[in-house]
Amino acid sequence: MNTTAEESTIVDTHEFGFATRSVHAGARPDPTTGARATPIFQTSSYVFEDPESAAAYFNLQEYGNTYSRIMNPTVAALEERLANLEGGIGSVAFASGLAAQSSALFTLLQPGDHIVASAALYGGTVTQLKHLSRKLSFGIDFVDPDDLDAWGRAATPETKLFFGETIGNPSGNILDIESIARIAHAAECPLLVDNTFATPYLCRPIEWGADIVVHSTTKFIGGHGTSIGGAVVDSGDFDWSNGRFPVVADASPAYHGLAFHDTFGSYGYLMKLRTETLRDLGAAMSPFNAFLFLQGVETLPLRMDRHVDNAYRVAEWLKTRGDVSRVRHPALNANYRELVQKYLPKGAGAVFCFDLKGGREAGQAMIRKVQLFSHLANVGDAKSLIIHPASTTHRQLSDSELEAAGIGPGTIRLSIGIEDANDLIWDLQQAMSQ
Ligand SMILES: *Cc1c(COP(=O)(O)O)cnc(C)c1O
Numbered sequence: 001m002n003t004t005a006e007e008s009t010i011v012d013t014h015e016f017g018f019a020t021r022s023v024h025a026g027a028r029p030d031p032t033t034g035a036r037a038t039p040i041f042q043t044s045s046y047v048f049e050d051p052e053s054a055a056a057y058f059n060l061q062e063y064g065n066t067y068s069r070i071m072n073p074t075v076a077a078l079e080e081r082l083a084n085l086e087g088g089i090g091s092v093a094f095a096s097g098l099a100a101q102s103s104a105l106f107t108l109l110q111p112g113d114h115i116v117a118s119a120a121l122y123g124g125t126v127t128q129l130k131h132l133s134r135k136l137s138f139g140i141d142f143v144d145p146d147d148l149d150a151w152g153r154a155a156t157p158e159t160k161l162f163f164g165e166t167i168g169n170p171s172g173n174i175l176d177i178e179s180i181a182r183i184a185h186a187a188e189c190p191l192l193v194d195n196t197f198a199t200p201y202l203c204r205p206i207e208w209g210a211d212i213v214v215h216s217t218t219k220f221i222g223g224h225g226t227s228i229g230g231a232v233v234d235s236g237d238f239d240w241s242n243g244r245f246p247v248v249a250d251a252s253p254a255y256h257g258l259a260f261h262d263t264f265g266s267y268g269y270l271m272k273l274r275t276e277t278l279r280d281l282g283a284a285m286s287p288f289n290a291f292l293f294l295q296g297v298e299t300l301p302l303r304m305d306r307h308v309d310n311a312y313r314v315a316e317w318l319k320t321r322g323d324v325s326r327v328r329h330p331a332l333n334a335n336y337r338e339l340v341q342k343y344l345p346k347g348a349g350a351v352f353c354f355d356l357k358g359g360r361e362a363g364q365a366m367i368r369k370v371q372l373f374s375h376l377a378n379v380g381d382a383k384s385l386i387i388h389p390a391s392t393t394h395r396q397l398s399d400s401e402l403e404a405a406g407i408g409p410g411t412i413r414l415s416i417g418i419e420d421a422n423d424l425i426w427d428l429q430q431a432m433s434q
Contacts, residue, residue: 018085018201019301026080027294040291041073060258060275070279074287078294082221082231085200085297086213089236090270092278093229093290097196097216098128099283100230104192104214105161106281107273110247111137114158116189118145118175120168120406123393125194129163145173146335151180155187160244162189166205166343167197170353170389170413171406172330174339181209190238196220196380197349201304208343211238212269219380220350222296223303227289232273236266248272254280303382303418308347310424311416317425318354323362323432325410326355350417351379356410356432363388363410369431372423379415384424387413 016024027038046065048054056062065071075093083091094100109115117129119142126142133140143150145164155162162184164175177193184191190211195203199220205213215221217229240248240261248269249261254276261268278284315329330336330348340348356362366388367375373386377393387393390402390409399409416424 021084022300023298025084027077038077040287044068069284072287075285075290078290083233086233087204087206088233091231091233092274093231093285095283096228097230100214100232103277104232107277109138113160114139114156115161116141116154117163120145120173122169148179152183162191165194166203167349172328174336177205177208188242188244201301202346203343206235211235217293222293225381227292229285229289234270306418307350310421311350313421323357325357328353351415353411353413355408360409366431372427382418384417385415
């Protein structure tokens with residue numbers, strides 16, 4: 001495009017808004033074919049021009065496509081878009097949210113290390129952290145996420161990571177990201193935030209001091225319940241050469257002595273995450289799934305506004321019901337009012353729990369009668385979803401163990417979709433009538 005110097009200055013200084021970046025960041029028409037949509041580069045490998053350039057790629061002296069376990073152009077478009085939306089310097093996509101988390105941890109932890117994690121995490125994450133900590137010999141302390149002093153008290157000289165969720169499960173705790181980032185940094189540790197429930201449209205943890213953001217793109221990023229995927233986004237701000245992270249900063253035996261932090265500066269952690277952890281553990285996102293996530297993320301801002309609005313209407317309606325003892329939507333919880341205003345001014349997400357006075361029996365009866373809500377174990381779909389944790393995901397627990405996990409026998413979890421709010425309320429009402 002021909003532009004005068006003046007015009008190009010305007011282009012250079014223009015900052016695109018979130019909705020524009022949701023559609024365009026990381027992708028442009030394919031230079032070879034002119035294809036406007038990002039093509040699915042369904043290829044395992046890439047032809048090298050000559051032996052020298054192949055060697056340079058394998059030495060990490062030049063950055064280029066070698067093999068789709070490590071990088072792929074369709075996946076790269078998604079990675080760049082997610083990094084852009086979160087305000088990070090880059091990201092690496094994975095086959096699932098849990099693969100993203102385990103890879104993020106694997107890259108920076110060594111046996112004997114320790115992490116401090118919120119006790120109000122997604123159930124699959126709690127199981128993963130407990131299991132990995134035994135397998136890989138790192139220590140873990142779970143703390144009440146609302147108790148700031150507890151985060152600091154739990155840190156030991158071995159602590160290498162603080163871990164929380166923007167919006168926690170099942171009570172809808174809102175993480176005080178800025179304060180916890182300050183505590184983590186005082187302990188010379190990065191703060192990792194799982195931003196799955198909020199999405200970068202509602203909250204960008206990096207702007208509040210988080211160092212690493214992880215996503216299950218399976219949920220709102222994709223939005224249609226069609227694919228499993230995950231991503232790690234790096235702020236690029238954490239100083240891995242502070243002497244406490246030799247695993248990132250020192251010469252790597254897996255890359256004939258390459259020192260990732262020295263060589264790649266702020267990209268050291270991401271490069272290690274991709275070229276060692278993704279290479280070795282191999283949980284790569286498929287190009288087809290990346291394509292579906294790219295379709296989904298284009299409408300993220302539109303969908304999230306609708307999810308949030310619908311969820312709020314359903315929660316307000318539930319509050320008027322005599323057979324409901326408690327509605328645990330963060331926007332209706334006075335304890336979180338300031339945190340919601342600060343971190344989630346556009347809304348506190350669309351996943352929340354409420355409690356039926358009738359306990360386990362009432363919960364099961366309701367699940368049997370819903371027509372529009374789908375009874376399944378997922379969240380963040382365009383379709384509204386419902387589950388009764390006491391008879392499914394937390395079935396093995398006794399009533400007292402349920403209580404400790406913040407789940408009552410009559411607790412119902414909803415993930416509110418983008419249908420008409422009146423229809424959702426109609427469905428819940430008919431399902432609750434005995
Ligand atoms: C679903 C979910 C995960 C795990 O992601 P998968 O894609 O299912 O592996 C992690 N954290 C949160 C908050 C989730 O909702």
